[in-house]
Structures are given as C-alpha cells and as structure tokens.
Amino acid sequence: MKFVRIPAILLSLGALPGASSAMAAEPVDVVQQLYAEPGLALGAAGAQQVLAADLENALHAASARAGGASPVAFDYRYGFKDVEISGFALLPQVDNDQAKVVAVFKNFGKPESVDWSLCRTPEGEWRVADVSSVTGPEAWDLRRMLGLRPDQVSC
Numbered sequence: 001m002k003f004v005r006i007p008a009i010l011l012s013l014g015a016l017p018g019a020s021s022a023m024a025a026e027p028v029d030v031v032q033q034l035y036a037e038p039g040l041a042l043g044a045a046g047a048q049q050v051l052a053a054d055l056e057n058a059l060h061a062a063s064a065r066a067g068g069a070s071p072v073a074f075d076y077r078y079g080f081k082d083v084e085i086s087g088f089a090l091l092p093q094v095d096n097d098q099a100k101v102v103a104v105f106k107n108f109g110k111p112e113s114v115d116w117s118l119c120r121t122p123e124g125e126w127r128v129a130d131v132s133s134v135t136g137p138e139a140w141d142l143r144r145m146l147g148l149r150p151d152q153v154s155c
Contacts, residue, residue: 026092026094027092027094027099027100027101027126028090028092028101029126030101030118030126030127030128031090031092031101031103031116031118031128032090033050034050034077034128035088038075047060050127050128051128052119052127052128052153052155053127053154053155054148054152054153054154055127055128055129055142055143055146055148055153058143058147059146062146072142076131076142078103078105078107079112079114079140080107080112080136082108083108084107084108085105085106086105086109087104087105087106089104090102090103091103091104097120098117098118098119098120099117099119099126100116100117100118101115101116102115102116103115107136112133112135112136113133114133115131115132116128117130117131117132119153119155120155121155127155129143129155130143130153
C-alpha cells in the first residue's frame with residue numbers, strides 16, 4: 001500500500017502536483033482535486049471529471065431542488081460543518097477497477113477519517129463513486145443521503 005501525505009496548506013492553495021481540472025491519472029489524484037478545489041465537491045463545473053456520473057447528477061439535482069444550496073448540511077470532504085484540520089494524509093488502495101482512498105486527519109485535535117470509493121470508467125478514468133465515514137458524531141454515506149444505491153454505481 002502506498003501512503004501519500006499532503007500538507008493542509010498545499011491543499012488550501014491548490015499547489016499539488018497534478019491538481020488541476022484535467023483528468024487525474026490515479027485515484028489519489030482525484031481525491032486530492034476535491035480537497036484542493038472545494039467547488040468540485042459541490043458539483044461545480046468540472047465535477048464530471050472527478051465524480052461518477054450518477055453521483056454528480058444526484059448532487060446537481062439535489063442542489064437545484066434546494067435552490068442552489070448544498071444538498072448536504074456539512075462539508076462531506078471532512079464530515080463536519082466546522083473544521084480545523086491538521087495532520088492530513090491520504091491513504092490509497094487500488095485493486096484493478098476499484099479503489100479506496102482514506103483521508104485521515106484531526107479535526108479540532110480529534111482523529112477522524114473519510115472513505116472515498118472510486119470506480120474506473122470504460123475509458124480508464126477514475127471517478128468518485130461514494131464518500132462515507134463512520135467517525136464523527138454519526139456514520140454517513142453520501143450515496144444513501146442522495147437516494148442512490150451503493151450497489152448500482154454508474155461510473
């Protein structure tokens with residue numbers, strides 16, 4: 001397993017190698033883009049390059065129903081509304097056409113994690129299929145929150 005440590009300051013500045021709106025080559029690059037460019041996580045222009053088609057469509061539809069507001073009441077990149085992040089690292093695991101990237105960090109000094117599940121499109125590009133966490137005040141799963149089935153990903 002390859003471990004990637006990313007200083008939080010680099011994420012906030014978007015100064016990561018490969019962090020751009022262009023297609024990411026590895027699963028960890030996709031997740032890095034979402035932390036470096038927060039608007040992508042909310043379905044902004046370019047989100048289709050990092051989110052699975054059904055997840056991006058569900059986020060967009062839920063945002064439209066909410067009058068343009070985020071359909072999720074917290075920042076799902078961290079699992080919290082209020083954040084003070086330190087000790088951030090991404091831990092990728094790749095197995096053929098499936099991948100998982102675990103973001104580990106401290107929020108206000110308390111250890112937390114967010115799991116990113118990725119799928120590979122028929123063209124070979126990686127996309128985020130789901131985001132979830134069992135740490136924090138309560139467990140959550142983005143696909144389920146948006147009414148998507150976890151076993152029916154449209155990458």
